[in-house]
Amino acid sequence: MSTPTITAPIQTAQQGPAIAVTGPIRERYDEVLTPEALAFLTELHHRFGGRRHDRLADRMRRRFEIGNGHDPRFRDDTAHIREDRDWRVAGAGPGLEDRRVEITGPTDPKMTINALNSGAKVWLADQEDATSPTWQNVIEGQLSLRDAIRGELSYTAPASETGPGKEYRVTAERTPTIVMRPRGWHLPEKHIDFTDRAGRRMSASGSLVDFGLYFLHNAQALIDAGRGPYFYIAKLESSEEAKLWDDVFSFAEEYVGIAHGTIRATVLIETLPAAFEMDEILYELRDHCAGLNAGRWDYIFSIIKNYRGRGARFVLPDRSEVTMTVPFMRAYTDLLVQTCHKRGAYAIGGMSAFIPNRRDPEVTARAIEKVSADKKREAGDGFDGTWVAHPDLIPTAQAEFDAVLGERPNQVDRQRDDVHVTASDLLDLHIGRPITARGVRDNVSVAIRYLEAWLRGLGAVAIDNLMEDAATAEISRSQVWQWIHQDRTTEDGTAITPEYVEGLIREVLAQATRSAGDRFEDAAEIFREVALREEFPAFLTLGAYSRYLTETD
Missing domain, CATH: 3.20.20.360 (Malate synthase, domain 3)
Incomplete structure (x- = not known):
């Protein structure tokens, strides 16, 4: 047709x-x-x-x-x-x-x-x-x-x-x-x-x-x-x-x-x-x-x-x-x-x-x-x-x-x-498992690495042998936000605070495989906005889309 x-x-x-x-x-x-x-x-x-x-x-x-x-x-x-x-x-x-x-x-x-x-x-x-x-x-x-x-x-x-x-x-x-x-x-x-x-x-x-x-x-x-x-x-x-x-x-x-x-x-x-x-x-x-x-x-x-x-x-x-x-x-x-x-x-x-x-x-x-x-x-x-x-x-x-x-x-x-x-x-959320230090770090790492790829135009990304998309990045950042605001600690007793998460962000950035034109700094800034601030954005991609992906002729 x-x-x-x-x-x-x-x-x-x-x-x-x-x-x-x-x-x-x-x-x-x-x-x-x-x-x-x-x-x-x-x-x-x-x-x-x-x-x-x-x-x-x-x-x-x-x-x-x-x-x-x-x-x-x-x-x-x-x-x-x-x-x-x-x-x-x-x-x-x-x-x-x-x-x-x-x-x-x-x-x-x-x-x-x-x-x-x-x-x-x-x-x-x-x-x-x-x-x-x-x-x-x-x-x-x-x-x-x-x-x-x-x-x-x-x-x-x-x-x-x-x-x-x-x-x-x-x-x-x-x-x-x-x-x-x-x-x-x-x-x-x-x-x-x-x-x-x-x-x-x-x-x-x-x-x-x-x-x-x-x-x-x-x-x-x-x-x-x-x-x-x-x-x-x-x-x-x-x-x-x-x-x-x-x-x-x-x-x-x-x-x-x-x-x-x-x-x-x-x-x-x-x-x-x-x-x-x-x-x-x-x-x-x-x-x-x-x-x-x-x-x-x-x-x-x-x-x-x-x-x-x-x-x-x-x-x-x-x-x-x-x-x-x-x-x-x-x-x-x-x-x-x-x-x-x-x-x-x-x-x-x-x-x-x-x-x-x-x-x-x-x-x-x-x-x-x-x-x-x-x-x-x-x-x-x-x-x-x-x-x-x-x-x-x-x-x-x-x-x-x-x-x-x-x-x-x-x-x-x-x-x-x-x-x-x-x-x-449908609301029985009891699982009976702890929050671990590795779980917190993995969330920070996955969200930042996914967002870096997303800013370069990739929406489905293989990370640590898992296929990650916007939904799994949303879980990762929202868990971090909730753990901070509900005063959670890791299994070893470490308080999950903005300062603790900020340290993980710096660690992820230091260990990232960098290349010309990468977007890791922008990705980290988006993550801070959607996971560490007091306000909880309904979707992490909304603000990032307006700020980073909008073109003009």
């Missing part, structure tokens, strides 16, 4: 709300930022921008209530939705029937080609936590996806002293079904401005920009290929937010003239409030919903963020001790599988952070062992598929799901009637 058929009225700058691109226009950017695409973004912001701000205000209000002692609970006003066992979601669209192994990763050309050649059933094309939201990554990621969907993508790595650059091409006979993840509702796109009818100028929504550009350029091409425009929806906190996305989907389908329900969304349950509204989220998205995903790392971050000031019983130990088998994580995943299967939705497991190292067989063996155990547990618990972050882990994950599924594409028919999860189960 070169140009979509527009079936809805377009607002122009003279008529009222308008979109203006303020970022630099580089080679081929005009293929993404077409007049038709900008008109579509204008319509999306005109119709849904105000509701987005209302939902973000609801988030702040809810977080304030939890911080002041009002625990989340299953809603009384939506009990009828949970109790009605007759309604179902749309389920899998074409190409989503078998999701036993999904590979995740950013959308630069090299990683796009590697994902499409990986042999996974699904590729989560990630414009969110695995992508640093530089202007280049945002637009060139859209170009990668556009070219890949049309079979036109290739990439040649830069030449080095040892010879010409390696060439990358898509060679797989069957490529994974693409499920694109746009940024969450809270994230702006500061290289595109929106002026509303009242003349107020503001940054565009990262969610609507990512969704709008991908959908408008690729929806029909995906349908023609026997698949469809599919999305992972991140960071939802309520069914009202899900309803907003559903209305965006319905409008977009009508705008380009495709059937209602063509879009399929998989929602990541990765915030504590959303865990109490899984049924309601499925219900609001039922015409467009394929399933839910257990977004484990952001879920842990959400719990820390919401309970950071509530006292000692809400303090978690070292990040490495917060596994999927601790009580609150077990309750959350069991409830997710039960809820999904009750509604005909797929339940997709999360990503184990362990990754192989092709130069170190011992590290690889340990990663395979850890991933195998994680995926065996998920398949046994009833999940229909899972995530991996590295192609070498696909056979390991698939073997565990093959052992349970056999030739079946899923186990949606498996009802988890044995599950009885209460609100107190």
Whole structure:
């Protein structure tokens, strides 16, 4: 599809709300930022921008209530939705029937080609936590996806002293079904401005920009290929937010003239409030919903963020001790599988952070062992598929799901009637493990090293043989903030204070492998702002994005 058929009225700058691109226009950017695409973004912001701000205000209000002692609970006003066992979601669209192994990763050309050649059933094309939201990554990621969907993508790595650059091409006979993840509702796109009818100028929504550009350029091409425009929806906190996305989907389908329900969304349950509204989220998205995903790392971050000031019983130990088998994580995943299967939705497991190292067989063996155990547990618990972050882990994950599924594409028919999860189960944070000096240092080290790479445009980073992204960096800095403000000590009795953490920052900087153009000093300054100051920023990337990643033409 070169140009979509527009079936809805377009607002122009003279008529009222308008979109203006303020970022630099580089080679081929005009293929993404077409007049038709900008008109579509204008319509999306005109119709849904105000509701987005209302939902973000609801988030702040809810977080304030939890911080002041009002625990989340299953809603009384939506009990009828949970109790009605007759309604179902749309389920899998074409190409989503078998999701036993999904590979995740950013959308630069090299990683796009590697994902499409990986042999996974699904590729989560990630414009969110695995992508640093530089202007280049945002637009060139859209170009990668556009070219890949049309079979036109290739990439040649830069030449080095040892010879010409390696060439990358898509060679797989069957490529994974693409499920694109746009940024969450809270994230702006500061290289595109929106002026509303009242003349107020503001940054565009990262969610609507990512969704709008991908959908408008690729929806029909995906349908023609026997698949469809599919999305992972991140960071939802309520069914009202899900309803907003559903209305965006319905409008977009009508705008380009495709059937209602063509879009399929998989929602990541990765915030504590959303865990109490899984049924309601499925219900609001039922015409467009394929399933839910257990977004484990952001879920842990959400719990820390919401309970950071509530006292000692809400303090978690070292990040490495917060596994999927601790009580609150077990309750959350069991409830997710039960809820999904009750509604005909797929339940997709999360990503184990362990990754192989092709130069170190011992590290690889340990990663395979850890991933195998994680995926065996998920398949046994009833999940229909899972995530991996590295192609070498696909056979390991698939073997565990093959052992349970056999030739079946899923186990949606498996009802988890044995599950009885209460609100107190979801809030049972007792783990009984200490905070160690190594745990504190690891958090400081991981957060700073991740942020340094993020500032250089990398969103998914291998650190100490673990795949780290924005979510794991959020856990790391929020734990440090909470430990300081809850007057915690390490296992050996050392008080965790700003001064103690500052010493660790200096130690990490002194031991870092430095190179020309590195961003370690900036990364350390960001970490101080989000972990050591009195105020707790809701997301570490918001301020850093505005300060360090915004370009002007």
